[in-house]
Amino acid sequence: MSSIQLVLLSLLAREPLSGYDMKQQMKGRINFFYKINNNQLYPALSKLETEGLVQLQSYERESYRPAKKIYKITDMGIERLKEWVIKPSEPGNWDEFLLMQYNSWLVAPEVLIRIMEDRKREHEQRIKEYRVKVAALREQNERLTSENPLFSSVALIEMGILFESSCREWCDKMIDCLKKNEM
Amino acid sequence: MSSIQLVLLSLLAREPLSGYDMKQQMKGRINFFYKINNNQLYPALSKLETEGLVQLQSYERESYRPAKKIYKITDMGIERLKEWVIKPSEPGNWDEFLLMQYNSWLVAPEVLIRIMEDRKREHEQRIKEYRVKVAALREQNERLTSENPLFSSVALIEMGILFESSCREWCDKMIDCLKKNEM
DNA sequence: TTACTCATGTAAAAGGTTACATGATTAC
DNA sequence: GTAATCATGTAACCTTTTACATGAGTAA
Numbered sequence: 001m002s003s004i005q006l007v008l009l010s011l012l013a014r015e016p017l018s019g020y021d022m023k024q025q026m027k028g029r030i031n032f033f034y035k036i037n038n039n040q041l042y043p044a045l046s047k048l049e050t051e052g053l054v055q056l057q058s059y060e061r062e063s064y065r066p067a068k069k070i071y072k073i074t075d076m077g078i079e080r081l082k083e084w085v086i087k088p089s090e091p092g093n094w095d096e097f098l099l100m101q102y103n104s105w106l107v108a109p110e111v112l113i114r115i116m117e118d119r120k121r122e123h124e125q126r127i128k129e130y131r132v133k134v135a136a137l138r139e140q141n142e143r144l145t146s147e148n149p150l151f152s153s154v155a156l157i158e159m160g161i162l163f164e165s166s167c168r169e170w171c172d173k174m175i176d177c178l179k180k181n182e183m
Numbered sequence: 184m185s186s187i188q189l190v191l192l193s194l195l196a197r198e199p200l201s202g203y204d205m206k207q208q209m210k211g212r213i214n215f216f217y218k219i220n221n222n223q224l225y226p227a228l229s230k231l232e233t234e235g236l237v238q239l240q241s242y243e244r245e246s247y248r249p250a251k252k253i254y255k256i257t258d259m260g261i262e263r264l265k266e267w268v269i270k271p272s273e274p275g276n277w278d279e280f281l282l283m284q285y286n287s288w289l290v291a292p293e294v295l296i297r298i299m300e301d302r303k304r305e306h307e308q309r310i311k312e313y314r315v316k317v318a319a320l321r322e323q324n325e326r327l328t329s330e331n332p333l334f335s336s337v338a339l340i341e342m343g344i345l346f347e348s349s350c351r352e353w354c355d356k357m358i359d360c361l362k363k364n365e366m
Numbered sequence: 367t368t369a370c371t372c373a374t375g376t377a378a379a380a381g382g383t384t385a386c387a388t389g390a391t392t393a394c
Numbered sequence: 395g396t397a398a399t400c401a402t403g404t405a406a407c408c409t410t411t412t413a414c415a416t417g418a419g420t421a422a
Contacts (some may be wrong), residue, residue: 144366162349183327
């Protein structure tokens with residue numbers, strides 16, 4: 001299943017929406033996050049419909065305007081989403097991970113806790129690797145001034161370490177919230 | 184200029200390389216970061232060559248193997264890269280920001296400091312927005328259990344806050360390093 | 367024998383972006 | 395009168411991914 005289709009299903013799993021509504025929701029980076037694509041949305045919706053993962057619920061006609069086609073997810077659609085969410089994702093695909101998290105409410109807490117614990121170990125592993133890398137670069141040159149390409153390299157890896165640390169921290173927090181079953 | 188071309192220029196600004204070498208460097212996520220594309224690399228290289236931003240430096244022939252074509256960046260290529268680096272990038276494009284940082288050694292520290300200070304303000308702004316958003320969601324429901332879609336929504340925004348915080352922290356660090364001109 | 371590495375490259379397919387078309391309405 | 399909003403959708407283009415092709419060598 002393509003990522004757009006998964007995004008559409010993820011939105012419809014929460015509430016029935018029209019294509020236009022979904023586009024609007026995806027515009028705000030806060031409400032949603034995925035790199036937003038404009039208008040292969042409608043073909044994707046039709047495809048979901050022919051596959052039976054989504055169905056037309058109603059038309060909302062407001063006087064002069066074109067009719068709004070409200071879609072809802074089917075049981076089959078929900079099932080497909082659930083399967084995708086617990087499927088282990090390859091590391092490094094950030095958007096996919098966020099999308100999976102967005103659907104985490106569909107999954108039993110115990111399962112999620114296990115996923116988060118694995119995830120946490122991955123982040124810790126990467127932090128270690130980055131530290132080794134930085135140490136290696138630092139050893140080569142004792143003074144890294146800002147005209148040195150390695151200045152930029154080290155800076156980037158330091159960013160990586162901060163990023164991975166925040167991921168680890170978040171995993172901890174999530175595990176905590178899941179255990180007491182409250183956010 | 185396309186992003187692949189910028190990535191290739193960024194690598195060549197540091198040292199002459201063959202297409203294959205660049206591909207290898209991009210494989211490891213630590214050394215480089217960009218979502219790595221396979222093989223429109225060669226067309227992109229040729230295009231850079233015809234535009235005069237890159238030139239063939241030498242052939243490295245090792246016995247039986249196909250000759251390695253080593254490219255180096257031209258003065259014009261360096262100029263183009265420098266122009267691109269200081270050009271203000273629209274917020275939200277993470278990969279582009281990392282690529283810009285990867286080339287930061289080409290830019291005068293004073294200029295970079297200004298860029299980082301702007302950037303820091305952006306992150307702070309976004310943190311504020313996220314906090315408002317979380318508060319709004321929390322008010323709607325007093326208890327957010329894990330089967331509630333809002334549980335996932337809040338979790339995602341919390342991740343956003345942690346992410347933006349690590350960006351802000353990094354900006355601070357960078358400004359500091361740039362001021363004392365040492366990493 | 368099979369599979370992988372080195373190194374170049376091409377072709378086809380999938381995915382994504384931009385621009386356009388419709389048509390009534392509201393705001394400047 | 396111009397532009398924007400609401401809502402659907404299509405067409406053309408550009409980018410990205412996947413797969414293939416070559417061909418010697420090396421490791422299981």
